Amino acid sequence: MFAPFRTIAITALAGAIAAPAIAEEVNLYSYRQPELLKPLTDAFTEETGIRVNVAHLDKGMVERLQAEGDRSPADLVFTVDISRLAAVVEAGLTQPVESETLLANVPDAYHDPDGHWWGLTTRARVVYASKDRVADGEVTTYEDLADPKWQGRICTRSGTHPYNVALVSAMIHHHGEDYTKTWLEGVKSNLARKPQGNDRAQVKAIWAGECDISLGNTYYMGAMLQDDEQKEWADSVRLIFPVFENGGAHVNISGVAMTKAAPNRENALKMMEFLTSPKAQKIYAQANFEYPIAPGTEADALVKSWGSFTADDTNLMDLAKLRPDALKLIETVDFDG
Template sequence: SPADLLVTVDAGRLQRAKAEGLLQPVESEILKNSSPAELRDADGHWYPYTLRARVILAAKDRVKAGEIKTYEDLAKPEWRGRLLARSSTSSYNQSLLASVVTAKGKDEAAKWAKGVVSNFARPPQGGDRDQIKAVASGLADVCISNTYYLGLLLNSKDEADRKAGEAVTVIFPNQDDRGVHCNVSAAGVTKHAKNVPQAKAYMEFLVSPEVQKMIANSTYEHPVNGDVTLSPTHESWGKFKIDTETLPKMSESQPEATRIFDQAGWK
């Protein structure tokens, strides 16, 4: 490919790109200082520029504070018929389950996936915003979603979208142990890039304070350095602990996650 940069979402994809020799290392203090070491490639083959937190959203009028605290809680029988999530074909869900595989082992991850499936209020359909709207309408009480989809609803020009967003509250799971699962939007310089200095400069541009603030207030993805003060929306949700333990092994665990989804019947 004549491309100088690979810009994509999902750490697993980037880890595979590195393993297949598609990227080259980049040395940059600006990039190193822009994010925690656990959220970027140890050898500098790719660097993140935003975080995508996958959280639990709960109906404000039907779920009490503290009633659900972890991803593991989603598989408990008290949530039977009260949970929504999008399809297992979503890379967001594949990465989430991969994090459970890494944290808990494949057997516990399989039990979790089966429990989640048994709690679905309907078969998986639509995207994250559709799950949020369905919770707001009363079809279910909780859903799994990336936070930025809620941010888009809350800041929409459409009143119905804003009301749907206002009907739910954000729960950052597993704050007492590994933290919330976060994926990344990231970039890496391709192996055969002909314009390496320019590609590196663009990556550094993406993590500049001005661009980080612009992204935080337009896409509502989290700034890569975790500074919630860049966006009023993020500030209203507050700070949270990130799961930095499982992300480095995402590409290793994703194939197992896909098998577990199939076995659990998560369509």
């Protein structure tokens, strides 16, 4: 039996005694942490009167939706990268959404051309570099990471993690499989230790002197700076925004898709449009230290302090289609071995 929804909602007080019941609702399955979603769901309910029910999942979203079939209560799915979004779409569990509001708020590179998924915020896959041991300009491209000068100086999480698979997919897109295989071998030979841990663990390793640079998502810097223990790790590094030699900085997204079975389709569409509005974009970007997507919206001041970059303009669905090829190359070179 599946776990019941965990409900997040705001209801206005009536006469300072009791709130009227909310008849309308929308149901979400989410990979995002509860604390990152709550400010958004609260604001949506306050603006529309639609209650938001959230089931927070650690894994198994595709399997759960497949098991539920047409009986699924889920209207929307929230995921934290293109690989997970594409997996739900490829399993035939979503439906296309047509909306002039969404088209106006979400740039072409950040939504499915067929309307099955829509981006909400972006994050860059960057280099965390030791302030003491890495000079300015020492790394400028992702291709640089295979340079022998980094031998024994790089830390990273597993190569098969979706964040790194997406980066390898982008390398294939820009350079082809043969080049990417050689690049992966070069990066592997430069590792200071076997891939392990999460992105924050790599920054801790830099702070501890185990390596000099690591790969990580931008928002982890904001998260570490809010943590008493991890702030010291964050203070030991700076962010570098590499680019592809023939492109921009690699970005990934948090995104949303409407399920094929959505029982509350009208409310689900209202929420999707709300999430891409300037109001919601500001709330979301501040809560998770990511970059808003909607035109005319700005990142949080802390995020902007890390520096500016030009995002690669490849449509992320094109990268998602290269996931099997990327994973095969990662396993072929035994990157995690």
